[in-house]
Amino acid sequence: MPASPVLPKLVGERVKRREDPRLIQGRGTYVDDVKLVGMRHLAFKRSDVAHGHIRSVDTSAAEAMNGVEAVFTGARIAELLGPMPIGTPFPSPPHRAVAADVVRYAGEPVAVVVASDRYTARDAADAIVVDIEPLPVVVDPERAMQGQPTVIHADFPNNLAVALVPSGTGVGADGSVDDTAIDKAFANAEVRISQRMMNQRLVPNAMEPRGVVAHFEPGKGTMTIWSSTQNPHILRTMIAAMTGLGQDQVRAIAPEVGGGFGAKINIYGEEYVAAVVSKELGVPVKWVEDRSEAFVATTHGRDIIGYVDVAATRDGKVLGLKLRLIADIGAYNMLLTAAVPTLTMLMANGTYDIPAIRTTLTEVFTNKTPTDAYRGAGRPEATYFVERAMDMLARELNMDPAELRRRNLIAADKFPYQTQMGAVYDSGDYLKALERALEAANWNGLIAERDAARQEGRLVGIGLAMYVEVCGLGPSSSLPTGGWEHSQVTIERDGRISATTGASPHGQGNETTFAQMLGDQFGVPIDHITIHHGDTGIVKQGIGTFGSRSQAVGGTALHLAGGKVKAKMAKFAAALLEAHEDDLVFENGQIGVKGAPASARSFAEVAGYAYVPVPLPPGLDPGLSEEAFFEPANNTYPFGCHITMLEIDRDTGEPRLLKVVAVDDAGHLINPMIVEGQIHGGLAQGIGQAMVEEAVYSENGQLLTGSFMDYALPRATDFPRFELHATVTPTPVNPLGAKGVGEAGTLGATPSIVNAAVDALAEFGVTHIDMMLRPEKLWRIIHGGHQ
């Protein structure tokens, strides 16, 4: 693998995001900005109750309203649209985009209105009278898995969506289970840790809610669908399949997308409904989710219980780990719902050399909004469980938590490393990241500072967490969509460069990073390059942006396509310069012969020649446009170490961050500033989960945190200055050596913060605190026995 395969001119530089001027000036085009002649507006009538039989849906008053074109009940939609498919191999109950007989969570659609404007549509939805006979409601997954007090889907006894899947040491590919090694580890242990941990439910809350415009043109028989999605090509595939159209007849467009965080991977019922209603009525239709809907109708994240057991020796060597997972997936399986907790199993090894691991996974239906991917998707959960358990072990052994990690980290010379969970970690130097973080944070100084604060009676704690993530998804064996990415690079006749990518950036900055790469590859200025994405009419093929894959997979496809067209351009240049193509250099907007700069022709002149090739060099076709697919051989495994210091107010229990140090290793970086932005965002969301965010349901299935009055997001003023550092361990999986970084911040933040909080309150005998760190919860620990 080449150490650094791209020129250093733009790559590696802090180039400002080319996307930002239009976005911060309000000049972006989002779904809600799409306006078509004759466009109608949809509004969904949603169930207020969390579980019940639909007795009747009376649409007469709504239909009688001026401006209302049609009202579709669940039964009517069922005539146009089959049950929604999922993207995982697990069995799944039928899920209708609009419920026809039973509702299973508050917010589930029961009817849809088509009207001349958005206001009328909303009023008409209010005028629909739905009579629902309530059924018992279950919101607690551990009750649900006993079948109590209700069974949500008839064919899934005890509400088990996935019933106890084992994984890890001694589990064969055929599902056979041999407990010898894990039993021996626990039998030989001198120390055991056992803890139930909750990774609470979160609401993703992208700044832009979802939205869709569907335009079926009856004359042409084609469908164009705009959607606030992370993956327009998957949308195209699914819309085609569900509407009976061919993929050639569907064009999917993701315009500006105001954040996704995993919740816009799923293809939603509202998208299918918009498509079939447009097809049925022959008019374009628009639906834009409002914030209240977004809280209940867009998938939630996390919500998984981990029962963690660790076996170790007195000198701090971990012998075995058991992780029993219970995932509350809500009322239905969505596209990737069932797969997210499997990533928690996959990453149970963490950064450690653990001889025996047994995980089991149970996924449970409850009467809540379905879950799906949320930034990190399964990996922050694994990191949290493992890193909390490691911290508990360090406390039990009275050992420096950094030293305990040192004794268990996978050594740098063991890569590629086959884990107990079946992953092959591509490359890593975990000890280096740990030592770098300890040095950057001045770990011993922090300990002294903490101890001095304690002398003053202050409750100060420090926490440390390692993480390793699985990124750069594929390969194709791991994704039903395929795990490759595609790009086409075209040198236009005027010498400018158009490139497409199947990645669909919605905040990741690929219009900048990809242009940096091409700028170096061709020696042309960045403003001569346009990156096209998010439109299946322009971008021939693609998978999309999720799982921190854009740079590692999409960037590599771009690099390969660029290499192909460069090779062809070199042939044209060689003919023009009467030189050998191997002697050419592409630099400063010119192509010339090495060592003879006076000979150089402008990039534009060579491009022009390729399109009017007189004479046509032998063996060449005209034109400069090449494409490439890139299928990675493996995932990438970025890693790092985060250190947090916080203080808890003794009187109120309020926690306050004092210091956040993050060392992240994402391999080679194309644009360190964009990488830092990604880490900042990830940290913010991880801090949010640790400290202020929690989706709370009532016993009867109502989301009590259904607005920003009750669901908190962290604010800039909640954060200390983030101290970011990097180590660089390139991946051998792709020629760029880039690993991916979109989710990293969420992995290190939560365990390092909770570890710090437990440290701050250690004097009260506490060994674990579930997130979020609600002040009252901490106050109760401090004022134990306070009644």
Add this chain to the structure above:
Amino acid sequence: MIPAAFDYAPATSLDDAMLKMEGANGTGKFIAGGHSLVPLMKMRLAEPPLLIDISRLPELTGIREREGKIVIGACTVHHEVATSPLLHERCPVVAEAAATIGDPQVRNRGTIGGSVAHADPSADMPAVLLALDAEIHLKSSRGWRIVKAADFFTDLFTVNMAADEIIVSFQFTSMRTAAYAKLHQRASHYAIVGAAVGLEMGDGTITSARVGLTGAASHALRLRTLEEALVGHAPAAAAVESAVQTAGQDLDHVNADIHASAEYRRAMIPVFVRRALAAAVARA
């Protein structure tokens, strides 16, 4: 988040606002910054047929000193209150409390009068008005009425004010030795518990005290037992601390929600009274 249809009528003067309200035959609702009303409308918890906009009336905005009293127009936005040099100089507690409301967007639109009229049990400004013994000047087509803050907040979202009355201004004697402290609810930044303490000091002792409390009960109220217990003591006296420790313990009912139990809220009352008291004393 789409409200039901409504009519909108901007008032051109205070008298015009009265006239429009009278003409609306009970269907009218005054709107200023809209930061309490509009969310209710968007969630369709309120569907007023007619909004009479009083936010642009010059006679309802501004902060000035008149005859020894501070006068704050009801439609003055929180940001203006929070950054008023006059308030910072003469009565910093009001500016200090306004600065803790919501976020900059809320403070740039939301008004002090709207917040007080809405009377959310966790709103900040009611506690401050109680501690300052402020007068609330109301006007309707029937004439003027002046209500003391202590007589204004009567129950959950309920105030001593008729539907056709407008709060014109808040008036109070300025007081430097007053302060506000609150426990933020991290989503809304309303007060889980908020305490405003206003003191008069003489010869190093407290000669008079008023303590306004918000967040804990169905409406903002004064802690009169505590107020009496503070008088006659130096702030550092043991009697003061022991009175503070029992602050609010005589409340019959304390609020509970997903953010804080009644027990926790009750425990937070002394904490924030103590903080506000210390800050007020520090201004002496």
